Amino acid sequence: MYYQSTDENFCLYKGDTLQILGQIPNQFDMIFADPPYFLSNGGKKIHGRRMVSVDKGEWDKIKSSDGIDKFNQEWINQCKPLLKDNGTIWVCGTYHNIFSVEKCLKNAGFRIINIITWQKSDPTPTWGKLHFNFSSEYIIWAKKTSMAKHYFNYELMKQLNGGKLMSDVWKLPTVGLWEKTCGKHPTQKPLRLLYRIILASTKVGETILDPFAGSSTTGIAANLLGRNYIGIEQNEEFLHLGKKRKMDIENPLRFVDMQKHMADNPNEITVIVNHARRETKERMVETGICYLRAGDSEGSLCVTHGFERMEYVLLHTSGENCQIFKLKRKGCFQIWNKETLERYGFSPSHAAYYIVLKFDNKEIKGFKIPNNIKERINTYRAKIRPLSDFFDF
Numbered sequence: 001m002y003y004q005s006t007d008e009n010f011c012l013y014k015g016d017t018l019q020i021l022g023q024i025p026n027q028f029d030m031i032f033a034d035p036p037y038f039l040s041n042g043g044k045k046i047h048g049r050r051m052v053s054v055d056k057g058e059w060d061k062i063k064s065s066d067g068i069d070k071f072n073q074e075w076i077n078q079c080k081p082l083l084k085d086n087g088t089i090w091v092c093g094t095y096h097n098i099f100s101v102e103k104c105l106k107n108a109g110f111r112i113i114n115i116i117t118w119q120k121s122d123p124t125p126t127w128g129k130l131h132f133n134f135s136s137e138y139i140i141w142a143k144k145t146s147m148a149k150h151y152f153n154y155e156l157m158k159q160l161n162g163g164k165l166m167s168d169v170w171k172l173p174t175v176g177l178w179e180k181t182c183g184k185h186p187t188q189k190p191l192r193l194l195y196r197i198i199l200a201s202t203k204v205g206e207t208i209l210d211p212f213a214g215s216s217t218t219g220i221a222a223n224l225l226g227r228n229y230i231g232i233e234q235n236e237e238f239l240h241l242g243k244k245r246k247m248d249i250e251n252p253l254r255f256v257d258m259q260k261h262m263a264d265n266p267n268e269i270t271v272i273v274n275h276a277r278r279e280t281k282e283r284m285v286e287t288g289i290c291y292l293r294a295g296d297s298e299g300s301l302c303v304t305h306g307f308e309r310m311e312y313v314l315l316h317t318s319g320e321n322c323q324i325f326k327l328k329r330k331g332c333f334q335i336w337n338k339e340t341l342e343r344y345g346f347s348p349s350h351a352a353y354y355i356v357l358k359f360d361n362k363e364i365k366g367f368k369i370p371n372n373i374k375e376r377i378n379t380y381r382a383k384i385r386p387l388s389d390f391f392d393f
């Protein structure tokens with residue numbers, strides 16, 4: 001073993017996964033595998049204004065298609081007995097390896113549940129004018145056998161998607177600077193991707209295996225979500241990076257900070273949290289009209305980041321009597337003056353202009369209200385929060 005954290009929830013093995021998998025005594029609730037894609041062939045991409053190589057390292061050097069199949073079949077066969085009967089496996093790839101992975105999973109008796117398309121919201125431009133820009137990766141999700149009953153947190157995924165069924169196309173950004181503070185891995189996966197995968201397919205306290213750990217993104221996301229992790233990696237530098245990332249989140253402030261960042265998907269639906277006096281709130285619920293003071297002291301309108309993704313409004317009175325409603329139109333608002341609001345039975349007193357949000361006045365149930373809705377001096381200022389703040393993971 002290369003490293004075990006003091007809380008024993010994070011463990012790394014050093015060596016060739018093909019040798020180590022056979023020696024692992026545990027069984028796992030989930031396996032996440034980000035194997036070599038075998039795309040390092042001397043290709044180029046544009047980075048900043050420069051053309052740079054797409055090569056990732058020796059471990060990713062292109063192999064013959066037989067070589068790719070043989071490698072994939074070997075590690076997939078070895079993973080099968082390590083997965084609990086109701087467990088699932090996720091495997092990433094691009095066209096370079098994903099068809100081989102699909103074939104090998106089927107050969108090993110796995111049953112495919114979904115193929116997720118990760119659509120990168122900020123892809124780097126690829127070089128050349130003879131093809132579309134490469135902006136997606138695929139993740140195969142499979143269960144152990146066709147008869148196996150696997151776990152899927154359908155309700156949570158639906159809620160994370162604003163109450164609508166979540167599709168198999170996930171629009172998420174690539175890895176951000178905030179997750180590279182301990183160092184970089186050439187093919188590091190974003191924590192936000194693992195966040196969704198782990199929440200969809202595991203419960204708190206369960207254990208996840210990653211046979212190609214890299215910088216241990218899987219382990220960091222697992223621990224941030226209260227799951228345990230075992231990773232295998234052959235490269236000492238990447239093992240060290242994984243250990244450093246784990247030690248970083250042992251600081252409780254960093255832990256909370258990273259957890260928040262990971263849950264805050266720039267494409268995620270948001271909720272506007274608005275305090276109103278009791279009578280005003282009642283009138284808002286009756287009319288389906290919520291208003292906030294518009295602008296700063298100079299009179300200019302400041303629209304905060306996340307406003308355009310706003311789909312719900314939470315009304316409260318000094319942190320009490322919270323109710324959530326769905327907006328009639330996502331991210332849309334009107335500007336009304338004081339007199340117009342008065343015609344709807346409100347008595348606004350602070351400003352000449354107001355932002356008006358219209359909502360369906362049918363209360364939405366089943367949300368967990370975070371206990372910091374009332375934040376003392378900021379209680380009277382409307383705040384935008386990610387929808388995931390309102391679920392209990």
Ligand SMILES: C[S@@+](CC[C@H](N)C(=O)[O-])C[C@H]1O[C@@H](n2cnc3c(N)ncnc32)[C@H](O)[C@@H]1O
Nearest residue numbers: 016017034059187188189212214215217233234
């Ligand atoms: C695609 S990267 C994984 C990146 C990882 N998901 C992350 O977020 O950092 C694949 C990793 O597998 C490692 N690897 C490749 N072949 C291996 C093998 N046979 N045994 C162990 N590790 C291997 C590479 O060193 C590389 O770090």
